[in-house]
Amino acid sequence: MAQLTNTYRATGLRAAPSLRQRIDLPRRVVFGAAASMIFIVVLLLAFITWQGLQLFIKDGVSIGQILSPTWQPDSTSPNLSFGLLPFIAGTVYVTALALLISTPVSVGLALFLSEVAPGWARAIVQPALEIFVGIPSVVWGWLGITILVPFLSHTFHGGMVLSLPIAGDVFRVPGFLTGFSWLAGSLVLSIMIVPTITSVSYDAFRAVPQELRTGSLALGTTRWQTIRHLLIPSALTGVLTAIVLGMTRAAGEALAVQMVIGNSPSMPAAITQPVTTLTSQITLDMGNTVFGEPWQDALWTMSLVLLVISISSVVLVRVINKRRMGA
Amino acid sequence: MLYGMRRFSALAIAATVVLSACSSSATPSPAATPASTTGNCVTGSITAAGSTALQPLVQAAATNYGKACPGATVTVNGGGSGTGLSQVAQGAIQIGDSDVTAQSKLATPLPADSLVDHIVARQGWIVVTNKDVTGVTNLTTQQNVDIWTGKDTNWNQVGGPDLPIVLIFRPASSGTRSTFKKLVLNNAVEATGGQTLTEDSNGAVTTAVTTTDGAVSVIGFAYYNDPANKPLLNGLQLDGVDATVANMASSTYKLAADGHMYTNGQPSGLTAAFLAYMLGPDVQGTLIPSLFYAPVVH
Amino acid sequence: MTATPSQTIGRPNGPKPSLKGKSSRGIILADRAATVVLWGTGVLVLTILGAIIVHFALAAWGVVTLNFVVSDPSETALGGVMPILWNSIYMLALTMLIAVPVGILGGIYMSEYAGENRLTNAIRFAEEAISSVPSIVVGLFGLILFVDDLHLGFTALGGALALTFFNLPLMTRLSEQALRAVPQDERSASLALGATKWQTIRHVVVPLAIPGLITGVILTAGRVFGEAAVLLFTSGIGTPPHYDFTNLDLTNPASPWSPFRPATTLSVYIWKLNSEGLGVFKNQIVDGSAAILISMVLIFNLGARFIGRVLSRRLTAA
Structure with missing residues (x-):
């Protein structure tokens, strides 16, 4: 692709540049349009970073404190604490389980x-996947709340000892007391990220040269052997990229998750129990807090954490792909 | 300094997208044409936003006012009490609706001093359970404390069936939660973790209570008395007092608080006219009881 | 369906040399099992999608009528979603008004001008970064920038700008792909005839890329239509008043044509009803709104395919 562009550029330069070409207004305009995305990213990073750091700068909260498991942001609370660990852990756990279900x-x-x-x-399947992408997240959440949550709570209600009781947990109960749970959140997310992981992995598999397949099959291997020993290893970086992109989408999803996970601001204990995530806590508290109070500053810190997660995943994808190029 | 930078970049954006100053600021015109029941009709357009508990009332009042006064538009938005207070303090909207006083929420950099409080109604909340919690019709203040702090974990401890109690909280930041905590729990520290849920709104709470066995939560009167919700829920007395508008109005039912509408400075134009309408006979006498609020206590 | 896998590729029959020393019978069984499982994934996805469509078709039966589409919302009756549907379309138009030109121009730069240098790399990084930022963070960014700092309050304009930020990378990337798909020969021929680069782009490359560009526009539109988290914090959440479409004063927030007013869209309305909805018809209204949203998504996707196909046929035939 780069080669093509360069050849083309060379052709374009053959004519002696006139004054008009040197100013080249169209080039400036289209460049401006493309570069506007840099402008947006810088602006977004600046605003969210600045706002997200207020908790440390203005409110004097230490970095160590946000890693604590205690979330007591109410200024009247006797032991004020802005521990974001339950939300970070919730996001990680819910996302991880969603990936575990969705990836295979x-x-x-x-x-x-x-x-x-x-x-x-x-x-048939490809357009179906595109429609999947288009289904709004509130609709997934609505399906979760009207179908999945009641199903979980009635089907597995108390019958199965699924929870991992933690000592001192007041509400230790086996099975689903309520369908609003870590599992419900992960299930909804796992469906939502299927198109992302599928389409990127599909591209990776298609990128494996056809000759390799033919060669392998000519050796008498079965299709499954070819897939397992040839295709999956060759497309591994692409599949990893797909998983990282799916992870980013899952970690950033807000409304559908908030509707089904129960939003309990404590460390996740069992997949049958309610948990909370960064996105769902922001959704819950943003409207009820006022601009500039430490509580809301902590919510901005959460969005900064989300931003860091998503930008890191972009970097991670680039690193993965660079290694593929190098290999 | 960085703050300044942010302002500057904000201005830069404003310049790039060519926003003129024609935003939704109130444009009151003094052309006050007398109208029958609405007091003074003032044309223009204002926005009220904030508390979701007050939203049904403000929405209905705004619709009625708009019908009575063509040329006047009052746009009503939810968003939560915090949003309402922040935005009215910043001048983004004309009226900020709140379940709690501005003093309890606002501090630097948005001082509450410039905000003027207009109490427009009293609103009540009721403790509700899933229908399967049979035999429990009343909870005393002490029983509520025991349940919500996690001391009691089974309904049979308060005279109900052998069924685990599932607590469904409102977000800690919400007016409902802080009012309940202050008036009923006497600021006791609520249970956390494990099997507690938090749902952010009356609607989400109702759904969660109806789909969860042994669930208990707190919702606003307007939502409890809604024909869609009432058959699905068990509404409980508090200390033997029925959760009715009459009991709330006479202050015998204690889980109630004022609904506030804040303006930034003394209101004028349409804002003042609409607030006057909120306190007038149409809203206080007719609309408020029909939506299960109580009139302002003078 | 599952018998003799890989038949199409013409695998020779008879015993196969084993890669891992398993029995050939086991290998063939594994192959068949894998084929069944892989078919199963396809069937699973179609089943889920089919179930969702059937679910909403049934739920919307008797709810989504002409009356539902053209009436104002009501809390005592089923009412309708006309102003909300209008807001969805209005927000879509306003967003696309900004995102489409900027996205296509950006795509032209990336496809026709950008060299392999740091600047291009930075633009690509920005493109990927915005695509990966959670929509709720974009919403909060819009809240702080448009609603608070610019004192716009909750407005359609703020929402549309936030949506533009969010969808510009997608629009740019799809445009770039569409433009790159135009064969290099077409450009060379035009340049050889003495056309300038810009003339070549305007009169040769862009017209040839139109089917792909339209697909890009429609796919972006589908995403704009369903977005809620961005708009919760920027264009507001409420039940719109009765809209007077004869009010054409764009600066008057009472006019449905004005960008300076809160605009609750269908997706946001579903969220609102789930949170604060009143009335016995609440769930039916949500189901009806969801059915409309899903139908629109279906129309957008099938429309993109259909128009793309028709246009490319017409253009290649010409």
Whole structure:
């Protein structure tokens, strides 16, 4: 691709540049349009960083404190504490379980589309995935709250000892007391990120040269052997990229998760119990707190953490892909 | 200094997107045409935002006012009490609706001093449970404290069935939660963790209570008395007092608080006219009881 | 369906040399099992999507009528969602008004001008970064910038600008892809005829890329239509009043045409009803709104495919 652009540029330069070409207004305009994204990112980073650091600068909270598990942001509280650990842990746990559920299905689906599906099946499944992407997150949340949550609470209610009781936990109960839970959040998310992981993995599988497949099959291996020993290793970086992108989407999703996870601001204990995440806590508290109070500053710190997660994942994807190029 | 930078970049954006000053600021025109029941009609457009507990009342009043006074538009937005207070203090909106006083929320850099409080109604809350909590019709203040602090964990401890209690809180930042904590729990520290839920709104709480066995929560009168919700919930007495508008108005039912509408400085124009309408007979006498609020106590 | 896998690639029959020393029978069984599982994933996704569509079709039956689409909301009756649907369309138009030109121009730069240098790299990084930022963070950014600092309050304009920020990378990337798909020969031919670079882009490259560009516009539109988290904090959440469409004064917040007014969209309205909805019809209204949203998404996607196909056929035939 780069090669093509360069050749083209060279052709373009062959004519002697006239004054008009040197000023090249169109080039400036289109450059401005593209560069506006840099402007947006810088602005966004500046605002969220500045706002997110207020908790430390203005309110004098130490970095150590935000890593504590105690969330007591009410200024009237006797032991004021801005521990963000429950929210960070919740985000990590809910996202991790969602990936655990979604990755095998999504990678399987990508393999199906790229290796197994006949043309007609692909012509149905691919548009279906695009529609999946388009279903708004509030609709997923609504389905979660009207179907999934009641299903979980009634089907597994008290019957199965699923929870991992923690000593001193007042509300230690086996099974689902309520369907609003870590599992409900992860299930909703796992469906929402299927299209992301599938489409990126699909591209990775398609990028494996056809000759490799033919060669492998000519050696008499089965299709599954080819997939396992050839395709998956060759496309591994692409699949990893897909998982990282799915993770980013899951960690940043707000409304659908908030509707089903129960939002209990304590450390996650069991998949049958309510947990909270960074995004859901922001949704809960932002409207009730006022601008400039330490409580709201802590919410901005949470959004800064989210921003750091998403920017790091972009960097991570780049590192993964650079290694692929190098390999 | 960085603050200044932020302001500057904000201005830069304003310049780039060519925003003129024609935003939603109140443009009161003194052309006051006398209207029958609405007091003075003033044309213009204002926004009231904030408390979701007050929203049904303000929304209905705004709709009625708009019908009675063509040329006047009062836009009502939710967002939460904090949003209402922040934005009215910053001048982004004309009226900030709040369940709690500005003094309890606002500090530097947004001082509460310039805000003027207009108490427009009394609003009440009721403790509700899932329908399967049979035999419990009343909770005393002490029983509430025991339940909400996690001392009692089963309904049979308060005369109900053998069923674990699932607490459904409102967010700690919400007016409902802080009012309940102050008036009923006497500021006792609530239980956390494990099997407690937090839902951010009356609607979400109602859904959670109806789908969760043994659940208990607190919702506003307007939502409890809604025909869609009432059949799904058990409404409880508090210390033997029925949660009714009459008991709230006579102050025998204690889980109630004032609904505030704040303006930045003394109101004028349409803002003043609308607030006058809120305190007038149409709203206080007719609308307020129909929506299960109580009139202002003088 | 699952018999003789890989038949299409013409695998020779007979015993296969084993890669890992397993019995050939086991290998064939594993292959068949894998084929079944992989087909299963496809069936699973279609089943879920089908179930969702059927669920909302049933739920919306009797709710989504013409009356529902053209009436104002009501708390005592089913009412309708006309002003909210209007807001969704209005926000979409306002957002696309900004995002489409900027996105296509940016795509032109990335496809036709950008060299392999640091600046291009920075633009690509920015593109990826914005795409990965959670929508709620973009919403908060909009809250602080438009609602608070610029004192706009909750307005359609603030919401549309925040949505533009959020969707510009997608629009730019899809435009770039569409433009890059135009064969290099077309450019060379035009340049050889003495056309300038910009003439080539305007009269050769962009027209040829139109099907892809339209697909990009429609896919971006679908995403704008369903977004809620960004708008909760920027364009507001409330039940809109009755809209007077004869009021064309754009500076008057009472006019439905004005960008200086709060604008609750369908997605936000679903959130609002779930949070604070009143009345016995609440759930039906949510189901009806969700059904409208999903139908729009279906129309956007199928429309993008259809228009893309028709246009590319027409353009290649010409």
